[in-house]
Amino acid sequence: MTLAIELTEAQAAIKDAVEKICAKYDDRYWAHTDETGEFPEPFVADMAAGGWLGVAMPEEVGGAGLGLTEAALMMQVVAASGAGFSGASAIHLNIFGLMPIVKFGTVEQKKRFLPPVISGADKACFAVTEPNSGLDTASLETRAERTNSGYVITGRKIWTTNAQRASKMLIIARTTPKDQAKKPTDGLSLFYTNFNRTRIEANPIPKMGRKAVECNTLFIDGLEVPKEDLIGEEGKGFQILLTGLNPERTLIGAEAVGLGRAALARAAQYSQERVVFGRPIGQNQGVAHPLAKAWAELEAADLVCFKAAALYDAGKESGAYANAAKYLGGEAGFNACEAAVMAHGGMGYAKEYFVERYFREAMIARLVPVSREMILNYIAERVLGLPKSY
């Protein structure tokens, strides 16, 4: 594997084409969705129509069969256009969320499940986190009881993004009680099934930013799931879920870098234009240096993101780099957004200058899908060989 510094011709074409779609949706558009909570339907429709949602899906089911590198590039372009996480999160799950089905689904399941996600006809959500277990996924409490024809799921989930509009849900639930399983991570199973609203109540959580893409609490009461909707082997859900985690972390890192770049571009422009004490504020090193530092941090994080993607695409172990990508991307993105708000002075706090929205959205990549602490735990343990702390 070599890490490419220059984009290939096809990657440059991808970047260009995605930039063109994003150019239709400017900061005013995203400010509007952030204000109203309106889901960016036309943007998602444009991305679906251009075949972009299938970027990393296999060609047999109508995808483009490209790698994580191209997917990360595309998602970064979306975020960097000013769409930030309002745009990226609106399509994020389509890109790698269904990797468990790609990797472990039967031929029949792939045919049934993937084409409608690529076309945008099906909208998926991802129900893993629970109120009582948090990051300790093995302790989740949602149960899937076996019946003659399949399973019945009962339990609670939290933070499920997109559940208001989802037609499908990828959900992990216990099929064997924790105390009867060989290991705590055994006995969990993964299902991709209809989001049946007669059995699921989804309530949006009022939150800090990204109002356009909501998160929910779910109450699931007796949701019947046919056995054809079980993904992979029963009891192996946790291990199957893990296959999608590294690409997802890499994508989030790349998206955060994109958001940071959007913020930095605005800050650089404003620092040129705003004149105080008879000179542009950007002429003061106190303003210029934080921006220059943010640039350097973004570039460094970007390299790690694309290294993680290159490793994954080459079929190599990418865990450490994927985790580092998410950590560094999240931090660099946040620092750039903070520097951008600061460079704007009081105007950084005004919605009119858009950077306050970026700043609020930048928190997402620091918290989600896994916390900084858990990433550092992973690196300490797996890379440095330190004892497990929890």
Place this chain on the structure above:
Amino acid sequence: MKVLVPVKRVLDYNLKVRVKADGTGVDLSNLKMSMNPFDEIAVEEAVRMKEGGGGHPAGTATEVVAISIGPEQAQETIRTALAMGADRGILVKAEGEVEPLAVAKLLKAIVDAEQPGLVILGKQAIDDDSNQVGQMLAALLDWPQATFASKIVVAGGKINVTREIDGGLQTLSLETPAIVTTDLRLNEPRYASLPNIMKAKKKPIDAKTPADLGVDVAPRLTVVKVADPPKRQGGAKVKTVQDLVAGLKAAGVI
């Protein structure tokens, strides 16, 4: 009918142009290059003629060939055209400035070999704004031409072109083969979709040199100087309409 579409690689239209400090030209280093926007419109029209759309029945064009003259990287511009729907490409590799007459001669050599029914070009390239190649090509081929097209209708073996001219629209009817150059309002070019970008990777691009085509592309013009436009003077705010009118009168504008 085969349709040829020449496409030029130019500085992206969104970018601010920077004149080189020594006044010899424009700084292109590390800047994004894209297809000339008028050429995108030309590709779009040709692809609509092939696929159907924009008033053209499908099959009006049987094949769309994109041609670019420029450095190796001009291949990317051809790929963009292929991703929009052109069938194949021809790259004429030439480093440095190729002047409009040389471009027209190279295109004539390709037209002689390809025998298209129609060549659609952008009315001008946004870098040097020459607005000459289409006209020169028509003269070299002795073909009819319609420049600044805002509508093209192919019917009964003729090409009817509506042109944007000062004060209105003019419609010309051309015998084929013909040359048409595009204006901004002819169509709105599509975005390349991901599946079409993937397909474009597999479409053939033929590489040629000016020598292959027997054309001497040595420049005949010397650029004396390239300079920034004069800096805009700051505007002024006026309080009343009377002040505005007085100001305009004083400036000799009304």
